[in-house]
Amino acid sequence: MIENLSSRLSTQRRHRAAPLLKEREQYLAHLLQIGWSAHRVLEVATYLVHIVRMMELVSLRCVETAEIEQAGVRWANDEGAERVGKRPETSPVHFAKFARQWLRFLGVLNLPCRPTGCFDVQVAEFKDALEVRRLASTTINTYVTRTENFLRWLSARRSDLSLVSVYDVDDFLASKRDARVHLLTISGHCIALRAFFRFAEEQGWSPPGIWRGIVGPRIPMYTEPPAGPSWVDVRRLIRSTQGKTSRDLRTRALLLLCAIYGLRVSEVARLRLEDFNWRSETFSVLRSKRGGVQQFPIQYEVGEAILDYLRYGRPRCACRHLFLTAQLPYRPLSKGAICSVVQRQFNRLGIQSKHRGPHSLRHACATRLLTKGSSLKEIADFLGHRSTQCVAIYARYDRRSLRKVAAFSLAEIL
Template sequence: MVVRNYCAYARGFLDHLAQRNIPVADVTEAQVEQYLREAVALFQRRHGRLPGPRWHQIPCAGIHALLRLVQGRWPPATNAACAADALRFAICNEYEAWLLDERGLARPSIHALLWEARHFLAWHLERCGAEGLMDLSIDDTDRYMDLRALKLTRSSLKSVAERLRSLLRHLYRAGHIATDLSPHIIAPLLYAYEGVPSILERDQIAAVLESARADRTPAGLRDYAILQLLATYGLRSGEIRNLRIEDIDWRSETIRVRHSKTGACSFLPLMVPAGEAVLTYLRSGRPATAAREVFIRTRAPYRKLEKLYSLVRRRLCDAGIKPPGKCGPHIFRHARAVEMLRTSVPQKVIGDLLGHRSTASTAPYLKLATEDLRAIALDVPGAEGLA
């Protein structure tokens, strides 16, 4: 069905190009947008209503696949329209090479740093032009931070400050600015363990699992298996998304977990509920694909999942569970740690299961077991007199 839809929309787009004598190798983004606007108007004339908000995704996917096949890349690289754009592209290219070759950062970190670099340079060069970069001042960076702070939490703003410092160090090192401004970027102070993350109680986890188990669609089978792994092992999102078929040894009933932060591997016993959920998904829910990851998108292109946050949030909502804070997959990790803590599992064992390198990484979970901490609280000398 998906392949048929892709081909149908690609043929319609090719007919559109042929009527206008436009070679497919020369198609631009503006021409694709124009075609989609005409397709929406045609849909409205045929059906008497506008299509749904996500209707454009399938025609876009089919057309983009066609253009990637013909042009080798889509969307095409943006051409510099002025001197400021040319300078921004050049700086970002050399900054990316510096982050990769000299600092040796991982790709996700580089993408975050580059996004901030593009955003800052576009903002500043639009105001001052290419010739104004050398005169970058503390006032300019303060204005940018004030602009970014409007909709960000203190934690997010601290990350912005760290990314901006990195860019400013590179700009000074490469001779694009006259003064190293990185020491003047002030970030909000964050204190260790200052925030208490959300967790789920055992009855809430059971309700989420029961709600997902009732969904027997391919997406439901996949989501239930993911939730079982989250609830049983407290895995990180990346550890589940990168789980491969060969990581599960059905004969010895073990599962190999590649810890996304440390790069180490753990071999854990394959618990029956989690194993049965994964096996049911592999037999009845997983699409036929050459991808080796266990959990795959339900729609083409069939590849591993990019994130779990929206999946978990949707399943929590379906079960009527509304955590007070964040509602992503990490709340299952916190819940698993607290559950083990309440059953007197040593902190070192908890850390090993969660893939922590040191017990200090496990310490933040202690603040979640508030009732347990109250039970061992010491009396404050002189408290009777204060009462």
């Protein structure tokens, strides 16, 4: 194994002489199999030699995270014969990271137990119920997180849900207002808690009627214009990605999908190679909120950008997702990574916009469709909204365009 990573005889001897050779080589083979480069695997192999030495691992045994951290500090300060050069301040962090990953792979790492709450069982059942309703994963996580937030606060005053009243919920929301939490966030807490207490009432956990008494704050609608960039700035964004590097090709395809079709970041992240039918020049999108699959024609520039990325920018690997990371191990590009790519482009060009992520391009797309004469119903359908209420804000700030509502031709827009 080590011969394939390093040709230096001293490195090979040191690797073979250290304890747990079989276990270390098993882990290194795993890293190579999932796509790590030989250079990175050699770095891990070097760390593993130091790990077994500093932790005195002559045989497999269970290890606590505190022991790993202590060994990392000792290794950073070690002045023995194994020391080569001056180690940076981050050395203990890297030592601990590689040790945890290796020992977790072997199944001998004792992770600290997460403190159990009074209402963990109820939260788990609530999450299962949300999944049965086939809500979006983001919605489920938000509901569960906000419910856990409330129940952690509640556990200091109540030990059972049967003792809860609507006044407890009011006190919790008041604490949020006192902490200057945004009204939209408080409203989101109310929505999540209404869903939870409605479920709790059905299960017989809480007194009836609590969910009816949870009233969110009044939030004025349409007080601010849409938070997206102007279409001129959108075109600047797209023109700025004329480079030929793999990252430029990926960024251009991402920006076009978000701006031309107004896709949500989760919908972009889920796109797969088989979603594109190049023969019929269409592609399919699994909608995040209303569910179902929506089909779009592939606009020429978007199609060319995606094909350029597939031919010259996308890594060759077995993963079927459209957008992948640029570095090994290749894996689907996460929603957070997509947001970072778009935000970086905004910042590089100095574009002034209240929001600078993929969702701001969705706002720009909606505004563009309205200025071209599309009706609110057509915009709502195009963007995957359940009703026209979600897009009414664009009409509030572009009344003249509403008078131009006419037959909608997607080809003219795209």
